[in-house]
Amino acid sequence: MGSPSTEAPLGPSTRPTWRSSVLAAVLGVLVFGLLIWQVVVRGPFIAWDWQFHYYVDAHHPMGWEKLFLDIVASITGERMFTIPMVGGTALYVAWKQGGRGSLWNIGTRRPVLAVLAGLATIASIGYGTKFGLGRTGPHHNMDVLHAGGQAFPSGHAANTFFTGFFILCLLFAHGGLNPSIRRLRRLIPVVAVIVMIAGALMSWLDYHWLSDIPGGWLLGFIACMVSLSVLRAPRRQRERTPPH
Numbered sequence: 001m002g003s004p005s006t007e008a009p010l011g012p013s014t015r016p017t018w019r020s021s022v023l024a025a026v027l028g029v030l031v032f033g034l035l036i037w038q039v040v041v042r043g044p045f046i047a048w049d050w051q052f053h054y055y056v057d058a059h060h061p062m063g064w065e066k067l068f069l070d071i072v073a074s075i076t077g078e079r080m081f082t083i084p085m086v087g088g089t090a091l092y093v094a095w096k097q098g099g100r101g102s103l104w105n106i107g108t109r110r111p112v113l114a115v116l117a118g119l120a121t122i123a124s125i126g127y128g129t130k131f132g133l134g135r136t137g138p139h140h141n142m143d144v145l146h147a148g149g150q151a152f153p154s155g156h157a158a159n160t161f162f163t164g165f166f167i168l169c170l171l172f173a174h175g176g177l178n179p180s181i182r183r184l185r186r187l188i189p190v191v192a193v194i195v196m197i198a199g200a201l202m203s204w205l206d207y208h209w210l211s212d213i214p215g216g217w218l219l220g221f222i223a224c225m226v227s228l229s230v231l232r233a234p235r236r237q238r239e240r241t242p243p244h
Contacts, residue, residue: 025225077156118227157216
């Protein structure tokens with residue numbers, strides 16, 4: 001006989017629900033609104049932008065070093081890379097949860113719908129804010145609003161945050177493929193380091209102001225909570241996973 005699992009299953013009262021995800025998303029939107037206000041009024045949130053810009057200007061990578069960092073920044077934040085990562089994971093989870101049933105029945109396509117909801121959140125809020133503020137990037141050597149820029153928030157930072165953390169949710173969170181608090185706790189720091197490195201690169205390479213990065217992370221968090229809400233939403237009887 002195999003040894004029993006050392007990880008106790010989550011009881012019904014301790015399981016996170018879609019309501020907690022919705023509440024987190026709403027709180028995230030409120031904080032995001034506060035950050036937008038700080039950018040508009042030139043508040044303390046953006047106080048370090050110019051100092052950091054001057055520093056990276058004097059220490060800007062060149063040649064092969066810059067090429068390598070550009071590649072890393074692209075792989076971790078460009079949609080052409082991040083969408084296949086999170087979308088492919090969603091398709092895999094949907095296939096595994098569907099068993100021998102159709103991949104496209106109502107129940108098993110929930111992970112795919114969750115990813116689409118998160119991507120739509122990033123696109124709608126992100127581009128709405130970018131075009132609404134029109135903030136120029138540091139490579140223009142000026143910080144002006146309504147000037148046709150798209151600096152705030154960083155879409156790369158949002159994509160990295162959403163992709164990394166929602167892949168963890170699809171695999172190991174409640175409602176995912178193999179729920180496991182232990183694995184989540186082990187992997188969250190790893191993803192957090194990747195997210196921080198990817199965000200730092202966007203400022204270090206002078207593509208974004210320093211304040212654009214946490215704005216992008218927060219947008220990614222909002223998208224992740226929206227996707228979790230879809231993933232955890234109550235299922236009707238016809239949406240139950242078919243038996244294996």
